Amino acid sequence: MSEMKSNVTFIKKPELFAQLKKQEDEFYGVIDGALRDHLPEWIKTSSCVYWLDQPEAQKNLKTYEEVSVFFLEKGISRSSTIIAIGGGATTDLAGFVAATILRGVCWMAIPTTLLAMVDGSIGGKVAVNTAQGKNLLGSFHAPSSVLICHDFLSTLPEAELHSGMGEILKYGFLSKEISDLILNKTPLDVIAFECAHFKSQVVEKDFKDLNERALLNLGHTLGHAFESTLKVSHGMAVAMGLRYLFELFSLQESLDNWNKMALSLNLPFDQLDLKFYKNFSLVQFTEFLKMDKKKTHQSIKLILVKEMGECFIHEIAFNDLLKKIEEHEAFN
Ligand SMILES: NC(=O)c1ccc[n+]([C@@H]2O[C@H](COP(=O)([O-])OP(=O)(O)OC[C@H]3O[C@@H](n4cnc5c(N)ncnc54)[C@H](O)[C@@H]3O)[C@@H](O)[C@H]2O)c1
Structure with missing residues (x-):
């Protein structure tokens, strides 16, 4: 399992969905509910997806436990990969589950906000919030890959x-x-690519x-x-x-x-x-x-x-x- 380095790739939606489809048989997803209508039917109906309806409010220990138990009951194994699709709150939470479940499994980040594309999903800092403050419980656990698809930005407020x-x-x-x-x-996609690349180099x-x-x-x-x-x-x-x-x-x-x-x-x-x-x-x-x-x-x-x-x-x-x-x- 890669611990420090992530492959950061820019990808268009059809290619992204084709890549995800290959993992359909063993798909453990943590996905922002705002994306539900913008994803393929098989993901929408998958029984192995934990949907987040309020990602930042759910970036806490309670949801962390719920997601972990959900995946354990679904039979997640050490060779599984958790797939996070959403903004920084979703990738932080999913990454923290990935860092600790079964003492650590691979995860893949698919950021869907501009902030997560240039910052939040890159660098392997994963965490949840507690009543005492933001990001106080966390770990360093880099995603094996970060797939950045600008097509998601069309619906971003x-x-x-x-x-x-x-x-x-x-x-x-x-x-x-x-x-x-x-x-x-x-163009924004070029600037965002350079920012993501810059951060991943610093982090490396x-x-x-x-x-x-x-x-x-x-x-x-x-x-x-x-x-x-x-x-x-x-x-x-x-x-x-x-x-x-x-x-x-x-x-x-x-x-x-x-x-x-x-x-x-x-x-x-x-x-x-x-x-x-x-x-x-x-x-x-x-x-x-x-x-x-x-x-x-x-x-x-x-x-x-x-x-x-x-x-x-x-x-x-x-x-x-x-x-x-x-x-x-x-x-x-
Ligand atoms: N780990 C890190 O290095 C790092 C760095 C910066 C920020 N963060 C964390 O990231 C979080 C902030 O990230 P964020 O700004 O992405 O917030 P977020 O994940 O809360 O997303 C913001 C809002 O956008 C919605 N959304 C997401 N994608 C969408 C899309 N494509 N179309 C329409 N709506 C969409 C979400 O449902 C949410 O309402 C904070 O929790 C912060 O602590 C982490």
């Missing part, structure tokens, strides 16, 4: 598309090639997130706090996390690039501005920051941009970061 775009904006700062593609208004070098994988967290420290405080989508929160990080550290060139890329990606500018959120609470925001997983004792590791395609880890005393935020006009 605009807000979910924006979420994926927010994460793509982040890649623009990590890779000069990706920023050029964004600024040249290259640092599967357990000990070194350069940390760079992928660019924008995420403030982003997670925005996501929790404002209840905006993950990718929109990351886009805001980037913008306000650059504001805090007076990185004018990065702010200019942020503007250009956000414009090119057609992100809704008004919703990326804190002023849009009348109920924003600085106290709540800093409380969420304090819970950030990357905080070690008194300091926090932030990712900053040196120039397009070159980012670095910057460790800062947590109290200094808080002071910077509390004193910055953008947050007041």
Whole structure:
């Protein structure tokens, strides 16, 4: 079983369905219910599919147990492959079941949201949420393959598309090639392919997130706090996390690039501005920051941009970061 490396392939629907059909005799699926009408009849009627009607709300221990017991009763074996079809919540849950059932079986990810195509399904971080927070129980268990089919995006709501775009904006700062593609208004499927490829290369070098994988967290420290405080989508929160990080550290060139890329990606500018959120609470925001997983004792590791395609880890005393935020006009 491959543990660290996934084959990331872009595929059209007919080819994808033909590939899945070959596994019909032994098909263990965890599938987002929103996709039900967009899948072949034999999958819709399969007795070995666990359907998720509210994937994020079901990304928990209760559903984890239900899916595991369901597959055990259906006779899953160590040579079986679990197939996840859906957004990041579905692939995270299915991957976590795959990591632990029978001490680990193979799994295949078929992401159907833009966010999952460029981020969530790639890299083998699998998890469920608990009452104490998101992704607190998990493992590293890479899917043997990630099959990315852009045809699924045709039914994706605009807000979910924006979420994926927010994460793509982040890649623009990590890779000069990706920023050029964004600024040249290259078709989305090409940009998404490059992002997925970029992430899988980073992950291959640092599967357990000990070194350069940390760079992928660019924008995420403030982003997670925005996501929790404002209840905006993950990718929109990351886009805001980037913008306000650059504001805090007076990185004018990065702010200019942020503007250009956000414009090119057609992100809704008004919703990326804190002023849009009348109920924003600085106290709540800093409380969420304090819970950030990357905080070690008194300091926090932030990712900053040196120039397009070159980012670095910057460790800062947590109290200094808080002071910077509390004193910055953008947050007041
Ligand atoms: N493991 C990782 O490295 C990683 C990275 C980023 C995010 N994540 C996780 O991913 C999750 C967020 O992923 P997401 O944004 O894909 O959310 P999601 O899986 O909750 O999907 C968002 C919504 O889109 C719907 N949907 C999915 N595909 C669709 C389609 N093709 N057409 C119409 N509707 C569709 C879903 O039913 C859901 O309502 C979070 O749980 C986050 O923690 C994981």
